[in-house]
Amino acid sequence: MEEPGQIHSVGVVGTGAWGTVIACLFAGRCAGTVLYARGEDEAALLAKQRENARFLPGVRLPDALAVTADARVALSGADLVVLATPSQRLRENLQRLASALPAGVTLLCASKGIEIGSGLRMSQVIADVLGTGQAVALTLSGPNLSGEIAAGLPAATVVAGPPEHAGRAAAVQALLSNEQLRVYTSDDQPGVELGGALKNVIAIACGVCDGLGYGHNARAGLITRGLAEMTRLAVACGGRPATLAGLAGLGDLLTTVASAASRNYSLGVALGSGTTLAEARAATVHIAEGVPTAHAALDLARRLDVELPITERLCALLDATATPVEGARALMQRALGAE
Amino acid sequence: MEEPGQIHSVGVVGTGAWGTVIACLFAGRCAGTVLYARGEDEAALLAKQRENARFLPGVRLPDALAVTADARVALSGADLVVLATPSQRLRENLQRLASALPAGVTLLCASKGIEIGSGLRMSQVIADVLGTGQAVALTLSGPNLSGEIAAGLPAATVVAGPPEHAGRAAAVQALLSNEQLRVYTSDDQPGVELGGALKNVIAIACGVCDGLGYGHNARAGLITRGLAEMTRLAVACGGRPATLAGLAGLGDLLTTVASAASRNYSLGVALGSGTTLAEARAATVHIAEGVPTAHAALDLARRLDVELPITERLCALLDATATPVEGARALMQRALGAE
Numbered sequence: 261m262e263e264p265g266q267i268h269s270v271g272v273v274g275t276g277a278w279g280t281v282i283a284c285l286f287a288g289r290c291a292g293t294v295l296y297a298r299g300e301d302e303a304a305l306l307a308k309q310r311e312n313a314r315f316l317p318g319v320r321l322p323d324a325l326a327v328t329a330d331a332r333v334a335l336s337g338a339d340l341v342v343l344a345t346p347s348q349r350l351r352e353n354l355q356r357l358a359s360a361l362p363a364g365v366t367l368l369c370a371s372k373g374i375e376i377g378s379g380l381r382m383s384q385v386i387a388d389v390l391g392t393g394q395a396v397a398l399t400l401s402g403p404n405l406s407g408e409i410a411a412g413l414p415a416a417t418v419v420a421g422p423p424e425h426a427g428r429a430a431a432v433q434a435l436l437s438n439e440q441l442r443v444y445t446s447d448d449q450p451g452v453e454l455g456g457a458l459k460n461v462i463a464i465a466c467g468v469c470d471g472l473g474y475g476h477n478a479r480a481g482l483i484t485r486g487l488a489e490m491t492r493l494a495v496a497c498g499g500r501p502a503t504l505a506g507l508a509g510l511g512d513l514l515t516t517v518a519s520a521a522s523r524n525y526s527l528g529v530a531l532g533s534g535t536t537l538a539e540a541r542a543a544t545v546h547i548a549e550g551v552p553t554a555h556a557a558l559d560l561a562r563r564l565d566v567e568l569p570i571t572e573r574l575c576a577l578l579d580a581t582a583t584p585v586e587g588a589r590a591l592m593q594r595a596l597g598a599e
Numbered sequence: 600m601e602e603p604g605q606i607h608s609v610g611v612v613g614t615g616a617w618g619t620v621i622a623c624l625f626a627g628r629c630a631g632t633v634l635y636a637r638g639e640d641e642a643a644l645l646a647k648q649r650e651n652a653r654f655l656p657g658v659r660l661p662d663a664l665a666v667t668a669d670a671r672v673a674l675s676g677a678d679l680v681v682l683a684t685p686s687q688r689l690r691e692n693l694q695r696l697a698s699a700l701p702a703g704v705t706l707l708c709a710s711k712g713i714e715i716g717s718g719l720r721m722s723q724v725i726a727d728v729l730g731t732g733q734a735v736a737l738t739l740s741g742p743n744l745s746g747e748i749a750a751g752l753p754a755a756t757v758v759a760g761p762p763e764h765a766g767r768a769a770a771v772q773a774l775l776s777n778e779q780l781r782v783y784t785s786d787d788q789p790g791v792e793l794g795g796a797l798k799n800v801i802a803i804a805c806g807v808c809d810g811l812g813y814g815h816n817a818r819a820g821l822i823t824r825g826l827a828e829m830t831r832l833a834v835a836c837g838g839r840p841a842t843l844a845g846l847a848g849l850g851d852l853l854t855t856v857a858s859a860a861s862r863n864y865s866l867g868v869a870l871g872s873g874t875t876l877a878e879a880r881a882a883t884v885h886i887a888e889g890v891p892t893a894h895a896a897l898d899l900a901r902r903l904d905v906e907l908p909i910t911e912r913l914c915a916l917l918d919a920t921a922t923p924v925e926g927a928r929a930l931m932q933r934a935l936g937a938e
Binding site: 402403404405408409411413414415416418433434437439440442443444445446447474475476477478479480481483484485487488491501502503505506507508510511512514515518519588589592593594596597598599 | 742744750755772776813818823824827830842844846847935
């Protein structure tokens with residue numbers, strides 16, 4: 261597959277907060293940027309109001325950004341297609357949109373997660389649906405609260421892809437970088453993808469620790485040991501330790517546990533304060549991505565013979581077979597060892 | 600030098616908050632624990648009040664903990680001597696106490712820093728003063744706010760030493776561990792010592808970022824890239840990346856930037872809010888350890904040909920040759936690269 265040069269046209273799939281912010285960023289640099297909305301009504305509303313009032317209120321869409329519900333208009337002429345849908349919907353979205361995607365297009369996946377059932381990373385889901393010859397999947401991941409990026413506060417992020425497509429990652433890097441957003445490239449796609457998925461699991465555990473009132477030492481210890489187990493699993497899947505210690509692993513984890521808006525961290529705080537998962541589920545329609553990811557990660561770890569003590573205790577808590585205090589005690593009483 | 604077995608007698612030098620907490624921890628496990636205070640009056644007061652009212656108010660000293668101002672009583676029969684003095688005073692304290700130290704004693708250094716002028720790590724200062732044959736220096740470091748440990752909240756820490764003295768580190772681990780404190784061993788002493796010293800530099804930078812109001816994304820990015828540069832320098836000095844990503848590097852950094860009580864982080868917030876270093880210095884008698892360490896680290900990095908972009912901009916800010924905004928802009932505008 262020929263490596264494309266400059267990117268002239270970008271299609272963005274997904275009108276949540278993050279998809280909208282990404283579309284705005286590209287529209288500022290690339291005149292041919294189109295945001296694809298699934299419904300005609302939504303597309304018409306966004307095009308008329310020039311604001312995503314539901315997910316990103318107060319941010320004006322750049323005039324250069326076109327909005328359409330016609331997949332062919334949005335995608336068939338694109339050099340780059342950004343996928344910013346919920347991770348568990350990626351497969352169905354790809355199946356629906358496949359015929360509109362030009363052959364050899366670069367896909368930039370901004371969804372973070374592991375597919376339930378298959379255990380596949382997002383780039384693997386893309387390869388599974390489209391075949392490896394039809395498109396090149398890159399990953400966008402990092403400590404990126406969308407509201408802060410929309411407000412022009414400084415941030416850094418990572419574009420990862422397979423080493424043989426470094427040229428495509430560099431083209432995205434060049435286009436997406438600006439004075440506020442610093443973009444790094446990475447050829448460790450497994451590491452970047454698993455960092456983004458597994459940080460939600462540790463964020464729940466960190467919330468439990470805070471819900472229990474255990475303090476800064478325990479929180480720092482948990483994040484650190486949590487990063488160690490994220491790293492062990494990622495390395496067993498072909499990732500590199502430095503990637504997990506970087507923006508798409510540690511960085512993203514830190515942003516998640518710092519944000520009261522994180523569903524994963526907030527769920528953990530509720531669990532640590534004595535709420536059960538069933539009660540937390542009854543109270544909200546949103547489900548934290550870290551819950552299915554915790555079980556998927558534990559399954560994967562068992563197959564690969566990797567120890568995930570924090571994830572294991574968190575799963576017991578989610579399954580209501582242990583209390584938060586019992587989980588914490590079990591972690592503290594493990595056999596002493598070297599770090 | 601013969602590897603000693605069990606530890607029967609512990610002497611603790613340093614009556615600050617951390618030295619006092621360490622003495623309390625050892626006294627709970629080892630009847631022969633003595634806290635050494637420099638002055639007769641201070642020793643008498645601690646022994647009578649059974650409280651360190653100045654540095655650790657509200658915490659009762661265990662009955663088993665003896666207090667003395669007689670170095671020979673405190674140290675000459677000890678199997679283990681803990682050094683918990685300010686890092687820049689370690690050399691003078693060792694010179695004063697050397698004659699009271701038994702030959703072959705294990706020293707556990709809890710001070711974090713790089714000696715100004717010499718650029719030596721604490722274990723190197725010990726070797727420089729005592730000679731390598733006279734004592735074995737171990738290091739105690741990790742995310743350990745003393746107030747939380749005194750309150751019995753859960754925490755983890757690291758005891759590091761040279762590989763050939765793993766038995767001594769394991770003996771300290773066994774003695775210091777309890778249900779609240781999880782102790783890991785490490786044979787990467789350079790990594791552990793540099794983690795504890797360099798985290799103060801990044802903590803100042805993180806405070807600057809927060810003082811500027813740059814948000815969670817920028818903070819997470821700065822901590823992550825800060826850890827990357829701590830790691831580069833530590834590796835150039837013989838440390839391992841995993842050590843810096845562990846409790847004594849990342850973990851300690853996280854506790855420091857989470858604590859309003861940290862002098863380093865607070866200094867950064869003040870600098871980011873427009874206060875100059877000279878003004879901050881005039882307002883307090885305390886000097887943040889990260890200020891001299893930043894310059895010492897930059898000197899060391901230049902000798903070793905290691906890039907420390909954050910530390911370099913922080914030094915320019917400390918020297919008042921750049922504003923916080925200029926420093927941040929310079930970091931965001933560096934050449935784009937791979938992570």
